[in-house]
Amino acid sequence: MSNQSIGLSDNLYNYLITNSVREPEILTQLRSTTAKHPLANMQISPEQGQLMGLLVQLIGAKKCLEIGVFTGYSTLAVALNLPADGRIIACDVSDEFTAIAAEYWQQAGVNDKIDLHIAPALETLDRLLTDGEADTFDFAFIDADKNNYAAYYDRCLRLVRQGGLILIDNVLWYGRVADPAMNEDKRTQAIKQLNQQIYHDDRVQISLIPIGDGLTIARKK
Structure with missing residues (x-):
């Protein structure tokens, strides 16, 4: 939930974008469309999207999960x-947000790669587990309602194969995770608790990187 990496000056952020981001035109168009949306800050940053694409290629991913679509960037x-x-x-x-997504997926020619489920994500994830899909996914990205982050992580860890990746967005939560004044905020508490849970979870190797609004990369051992 940050359309640029937090903690960087405008000049430094512009330098980062100019010297590192090779954004395909279709993604630029989608980002421009989403920028006009009242909830535009829910879109990930282009540098984060590029990192995710690189990680998918690095692990040779073919089977992926995404929890939280918004406009589909x-x-x-x-x-x-x-x-x-x-x-x-x-x-x-x-349906409203993902209708924008579907339009751009179609334009990009990737619509047949995407199986969109309009339903509470836990229902979909539990059904996948019931259907015997545990340990079969290569990659998962969690970027949805924060109060369910721990439940999403639990399901994804069961669904992702050994050596697969789970990415969790918003783990710095605009700096609120380090702000004592936010200790009573339920979403902040949910993220802080998950950060601690993952830190102590010896089933995964982890790196929390300050890109976007903070992104944890967890590799299942």
Whole structure:
């Protein structure tokens, strides 16, 4: 939930974008469309989308999960880096937001790679587990309602294969995780608790990086 990396001056951020981000035109167009949306700050930053695409390629991912779609920028960033037979199960509860996403997925020619589920994500994830899909996904991205972050992480850890990646967005939460004044905020507490849970979880290797609004990368051992 940050359309640029926090903690950087405008000049330094512009330098980062100018010298590192190779954003495909279709992603630029989607980002421009989303910028006009009242909830535009829910979109990930272009540098984060590029990192996600690179990670997908590095691990040779073919089977992906996404919890939280919004207007589909992260989904598209991943889909563009999947092979022809790659697939994403994308979970969201909004027909309105994902209608924008579907338009751009179609334009990009990746619509057949994306299986959109409009339903509470926990229902979809639990159904996948019931259907025997544990340990079969290569990559998962969590960027949805913060109060359910721990439950999403639990399901994704069971669904992702050994050596697969789970990415969790907003783990710095605009700096609120380090602000004692936010200790009573439920979403802040949920993120802080998950950060501690993952830190102590010896089933994964981790790196929390200050890109976007903070991104944890967890590799399942």
